[in-house]
Amino acid sequence: MKFFNREKEIKEITSILEGEPNQIYFIYGSINSGKTTLINHIINNKLDDNYKVFYINFRTYLISEKKDFIEAIFSTKKDDFLETIKDKSEVLNLITKGARILTGVPIPEVEFNKLFEERINDAFQYLNNIMLETRKNGKTPILILDELQMIKDITTNGQKYLLKELFQFLVSLTKEQHLCHVFCLTSDSLFAEYVYNTGELEGRAKHLLVDDFDKETSLRFMDFLAKEILNKPELPKEQKEQIYSLVGGKPADIYNIIDEIRYKKLDDILNQMLKVEVSKLNMFLEIMEYSKPKIEIGNNIIEINKKDVLNALKLFKNKYKIPIKEISLHIYSYLIKENILFLNPTEETLKPQSFLVWNAIKRVV
Ligand SMILES: Nc1ncnc2c1ncn2[C@@H]1O[C@H](COP(=O)(O)OP(=O)(O)OP(=O)(O)O)[C@@H](O)[C@H]1O
Known part of the structure; x- marks a missing residue:
């Protein structure tokens, strides 16, 4: 996949990376807006x-307790050949000479096993x-x-939230020690929104929005993909308008449509997408009629009424x-959980997760 824009x-x-680490950065945006693709392109x-x-990447793990969290953060493997890290000198080797991007923080197997008891x-x-070691070796670490x-x-000690402890640690890495750049994606x-309003992160964290493309960029993205995938210099203007009016600037949707044009008619692709949505x-x-859904807000469990949702x-x-x-x-919390709405905490606005969802809403309610 070639990267665009x-x-x-x-x-x-x-x-941000050229400066001294000073804040925790939260990269947020609606589903499939291109957050992971962007950060991967940069690194x-x-x-x-x-x-x-x-x-x-916490998505690759099923995390339900502290132990899973530790397993997700650390890696006892030297490389893709799954060779185990034996001692500290091998960790140092990975930090100083190994690949620029490490998946997981390297740790010798014996030390890793000890972490579970402590x-x-x-x-x-x-x-x-x-x-600190990474810095000592002249490199700037990015987490x-x-x-x-x-x-x-995840709770630790029965009730204390692991997240809070992690935030404290990340503040220490950035604002206090200026040791390491930290980017959190969600x-x-x-x-x-929770992070945005968390008191202990005030003045210590910043939000960066990676949104769907605007219209002009979306149309250019379609031509870019037409060249890459279809070997055509561009897509006819009316086709681009047709695609945009159904899926807007959602990069993943645009990519999937152009890819399907290789073997399907555009009208059929778009009709099918709308029908499914x-x-x-x-x-x-x-x-909703039957399941009588509920949502937990603070310490209250609230029943969701279909009429209010409509x-x-x-x-x-x-x-x-x-x-x-x-x-x-x-109601909005429930609709966000169900991937129907997206909340922008910095703007205090709500919108559908995608143009496609919006088109479905306009037809259904
Ligand atoms: N800048 C880009 N250039 C080319 N393709 C892109 C770009 N951004 C996104 N895409 C396409 O959109 C898809 C979804 O992007 P990505 O997985 O990065 O979104 P995300 O915001 O991280 O998703 P999630 O909501 O699941 O975390 C990619 O697999 C790719 O096909």
Whole structure:
């Protein structure tokens, strides 16, 4: 897959990386807006060997307890051949000479096994030492935590949230020690909102939005893909308009459509996409009748009323984006959890997760 555009975001992130680590950066955006693709493009193509990237993707693990969290962060393997790291000198080798991007923080197997018996702070202490070693060897460490929301419900010692301890540690890495750049990625906008309003991160964290493309960029992206995938110089203007009016600037949707044009008619592709989305929404509303869904807000469990959901969705009939205060907290939280709405905490607005979802809403309610 060839990478397209995002000059503004690339400039912003590379400028951050040129400076001293000082804040935790949260990269957020609606589903499939291109967050992971962007950060991967930057670490693979825009950095020189003076950087060392520790990339942790929580999506690849099923995380339900502290032990899983530790397993996700650390790696006891030297390389893709799954050779085990035996001692500290092999860890140092990986940090100084190994690949620029490491998946997981390297640790000798014996030390890793010990982490399970000890307090979570020991894991953070080990991580801190690795960042110090990386610095000592003349490299700037970058820690990337992808899909961070996966750990939000993990408790340690029965009730204390692991997330809070992690945040404290990340503040120490950035604002206090200026040791390591930290980027957290999330597609869960309720989580992004929680982070945005978390008192202990005030003045210590910044949010960077990676949104769907605007219209002009989307049309250029279609021509870019027409060249890459279809071997055509561009797509006819009316086809581009047709695609945009159904899926807007969602990179993943645009990519899938152009790819399918290789073997299907555009009209058929678009009709099928809309049909599927409309039936998903209809099914969702129908199931609500029977399942009587509930949502936990603070310490309260609130039942979701179908009529309230329909009224909330009706607000989008003529508008793509609305102020958050127009929908009550439990209803919008539920619709976000169900991947129907996206919340932008910095703007305090709500919009459908995608243009396609918006088109379905307009037809169903
Ligand atoms: N800048 C880009 N250039 C080319 N293709 C892109 C770009 N951004 C996104 N895409 C396409 O969109 C797909 C989804 O992007 P990606 O997985 O990065 O989104 P995401 O925001 O990380 O998703 P999630 O919501 O699941 O976290 C990619 O697999 C790719 O096909």
